[in-house]
Amino acid sequence: MKNEMTVTVKDQLKNELVKGSPLITKEGLRGEIDAPQGTLLRLVDEDGQFLATGYYGEQNKGVGWVLTRNQDEAIGQAFIERKFETALSRREDFFNNPETTAFRVFNGEGDGLGGLTIDFYAGFYLLSWYSEGVYSLRDEVVAALQNVTNCIGIYEKKRFDTKGQYIEDDDYVAGERGEFPLIVKENGMNFAVYLNDGAMTGIFLDQRDVRQAIRTKYAEGKTVLNTFSYTGAFSVAAALGGADKTTSVDLAKRSSAKTIEQFSINGIDFEEQDILVMDVFNYFKYAKRKGLAFDVVVLDPPSFARSKKFIFSAAKDYTGLMKQAIDITAPQGLIVASTNSASFNMKKFTHMIEKAFKDTDQKYKIVETFTLPADFHVDRRYQEGDYLKVLFLRLL
Structure with a gap:
């Protein structure tokens, strides 16, 4: 996300952003975004006052997500690591529970980075990308995840094809390759999951x-x-x-x-x-x-x-x-x-x-x-x- 542009928002979207909404909607912007997905958006009101920095990434909910409301905060690997560390601390009880070894560790906009979710499966991490925009941060996200976790391996699902189809690809990203099915626990029950076999994992x-x-x-x-x-x-x-x-x-x-x-x-x-x-x-x-x-x-x-x-x-x-x-x-x-x-x-x-x-x-x-x-x-x-x-x- 090296490109950046200033975008003026209409009053209705401004009001939503002021209330804390992280979603950037197409109808809430003045004019079209003439830039590649992944471009950073400096959101300002009609008077030019800074509101937030977000990114341009089209998915069914809107055209992007707010990343920070601090205009001096740089968006990069260090920013992502801070988001991940906060999210991981929220799931401390899950990591300490041997009866459940599969759970979500990062939930998109709920954890401060819309369009990306990360699930934990018995030491492996699964990234799910919901727009081309957030996917432009892939290298920084992978490096950040490796820095703040003891992950065995990383897999991914790209869910942003414009035709609404899952993009078939080699889902392996980094670390060790898993042996599938991977058996995970949920409240003591066993479930077989596949991180390398299409859009769904099995649970x-x-x-x-x-x-x-x-x-x-x-x-x-x-x-x-x-x-x-x-x-x-x-x-x-x-x-x-x-x-x-x-x-x-x-x-x-x-x-x-x-x-x-x-x-x-x-x-x-x-x-x-x-x-x-x-x-x-x-x-x-x-x-x-x-x-x-x-x-x-x-x-x-x-x-x-x-x-x-x-x-x-x-x-x-x-x-x-x-x-x-x-x-x-x-x-x-x-x-x-x-x-x-x-x-x-x-x-x-x-x-x-x-x-x-x-x-x-x-x-x-x-x-x-x-x-x-x-x-x-x-x-x-x-x-x-x-x-x-x-x-x-x-x-x-």
């Missing part, structure tokens, strides 16, 4: 507290349906929590082998569980037709999904999905309603659920609520960063 770390709640409070003696199951992490938690049986449903063909792997490394007989490769929407119809009913239904769809017959958007379609889940949940059963969509807040999510129950003439109560866990540090001045919304719903 979503932000659901740690939800999995622990299912395992310790809700699974024992129950039948559990895990929809959009991915590698079956919720199913593993339920099985270890004493579930009578788990059913995992996901459209991806590789989900079956991945789920079998997760069961196996936890000493669970996968043949005693149901693992189905099929469209979740078709499964709902099948289950209703067969009169199936589950004690616990986990409903954690992607924000956007496409199959041969369906296009699903959480913002538009979650209510309809919830109605189908209600239809196959046993009386007094539990639905774990979850979404990671950042396009709406918890209030709107609750309204979607209310409508589903009203439309099906069912009653419910919320027994637990979860947002992002502690390692996914959120800037309280930018609550949009707290994207995870999970409600445990008891049918009445």
